[in-house]
Amino acid sequence: MVPPAQTTPEKPYIGYAGYAPEDQKIPTDELGSTYIPVDSWVYPALSRLYSMGFVNTMFLGMRPYSRRAVLHMLEASQSDIVNSDNEEAQDILAKLFAELSAEDPGIYSRALVYGLDSSYTRLLGIDGPVLRDSFHLGQTINNDYGRPYQSGFNSIAGASTTNEWGPFSLYVRGEYQHAPSAVGYSDSLASQLNFIDEINYSGPQDTLPAGQIVAQNPFRLVEAYASVHVLGHEISGGKSDAWLGPATGSSLAWSNNAENTYSFRINRVEPLSIPFVSKVLGPVRYDFFVGPLSGHTVPRSPWIHAEMFSFRPTENFEFGFERTIIWGGNGHEPVTLHTFFHGFFDPNDTNPGEKNSPNDPGARFSDFSASYRLPLLRRYVTFYADTISHDDVTPISAPRRASFRTGLYLSQIPRLRKLDFRVEAVSTDPGVGAASRGQFAYWEVVQVQGYTNKGFILGDWIGREAKGGQAWLTYHISGNEWLQLEYLNKKTPANFIPGGTTQNQFKASVVKRLGRDVELNAWVQYEGWKAPIYKPGLQKNTSIAAQFTWYPKLRSYPQH
DSSP: OOOOOOOOOSBBOOOTOOOHHHHHHGGGOOOOOBBTTTTSTHHHHHHHHHHTTTTTTTTTSOOOOHHHHHHHHHHHHHHHHHSSOOOOOOOOOOOOOHHTTGGGGGOOOOOEEEEEEEEEEEEEEEEOOEEEEETTTEESOOTTOOOOOSEEEEEEEEEEEEETTTTTEEEEEEEEEBBEEEEEBHHHHHHHHHHHHOOOOSSSSSBBOOOOOOBBEEEEEEEEEEEETTEEEEEEEEEEOOOOOSOOOOOSSOOOSSSEEEEEEEEEOOOOOOOTTTHOOOOOOEEEEEEOSSSBBBTBOEEEEEEEEEEEEEEEEEEEEEEEEEEBBBSSSOOOOHHHHHHOOSOOOOOOOOOOOOOOOOEEEOOOEEEOOTTTOTTTEEEEEEEEEEEOOOOOGOGEEEEEEEEEEEOOOOTTTOOOOEEEEEEEOOOSGGGTTTTTOOOOSSSTTSSSETTSSSSSSTTTSSSSEEEEEEEEEEEEEEEEEEEEEEEEEETTTTTOEEEEEEEEEEEEESSSSSSEEEEEEEEEETTTTTEEEEEEEEEEEEEEEEEOEEEEEOOO
8 A cells, every 4th residue: 555645835745755845846857867678567457547547647558768758757646646546556556666766865855866777687488480471471489679589598688777967867777688699591492482572682681581591699789879868869879779659569659579770869748838739739758769770771770759648538538649761871862860850841742753862751550549548447448559551651641541459448347356358459461552562551662671670660569561469468467577469360361471371379477576677578488370471380389588677776866
């Protein structure tokens, strides 16, 4: 149970950890903080709180959140949660405040936070043939930062550090990764897929796992960025997470399915109230980042930028617009400020006649998303939708050309409050002619290696011209522990991949604390897949994984 919030004129409440005299309290928008990684337990916990009718200042469709932004969300809802009869919500609140305790170190405002944020090891064994081709046939493991994996023994070992001082922040997360060697696609299959993609290039490509694949043993920076907080914004440079959509299974615009890109970023992490505008549209958040893509050979080394605006007209409704543009690259047009601004300020649908000219605005993908806590069920059910379209100003203007992911989340079942249920349906197969050849969603006539970084789809793992869905049933042991059953299905039609493809996955997982600071995240997954173009008949694999993560307590020094 969380103790009730108490305030007095002499001691205004500023957080779970304690109180501070007003003259010693630093304004919250002068302090910077690092982002919480999108694979953290914090996000499903916050999502559940939101769908229970709390944390009304949270923007469901724009992640990651900074540590202090989450602290402010919780402070705004603490009284409602504590005074409710919802013990599940109270337990989540207590766990989240404990996670963020270094941000509010007692009776004085925070000055310095530093230390080892996490240290982790994952052991993964896969028995049977796998899919590792999100641009064509599919993935056995998704939303995993593009980490290498193959049949056999795989592992990762990593650590992260958090450092915050006044408005400045530094976050580094690096890891050693291992995957065994494997035999990839034959030359004939690679040539066939190149033909489908309209690629006249026979050399090695990250989007085609062809030939003999050597064992992988890289050290990789998963996230690494420095940032400064300016008036509610985190302005940063380096590698950082992004998840731009309200769904859990993936996000059509941007997810952690691929390795993070290096970028310059301006992220409004705290809700902004705009005079006159916010009276109608409510508070707003926005995010912008720009940087190079890796793994593209045709053309080589293009850049990408993304921008999103999200609004909350009511405490129960949120909607957002996002746009991503891939532009430039060796062999096409140079990456310059001129070519960047040409695409950035062009509000029109793409003109095909511009694509191979200096006036090419780039490969443009526009997204619209929304979430709504349903009437009469505000504390139980949230509906959400995510849509994306290629070469249109917005999917709203061309719904028949749009891909979608929709979902329904039941955050608690009456009389079984520890259970929740979520289901999502997804399609990247709109009814347009080019889509029948995989040449619409996540593909483009100039940027033929499409919406990828180092070979993996940056958006939804379901990839190009596919349909499917996911469902989760979760039993919550506590606010940061759970047991979960998951089902996943994906189908790709034969008019894109000859013979079509089918994937079915069944997964059981557990997240459990071994003591206060060590987390066990273990899962068993069975997959059956068919891809006659690659291997005949039904292929099966079983994956067993166990990850141990140590969360040491961050050190904090107050402002005196």
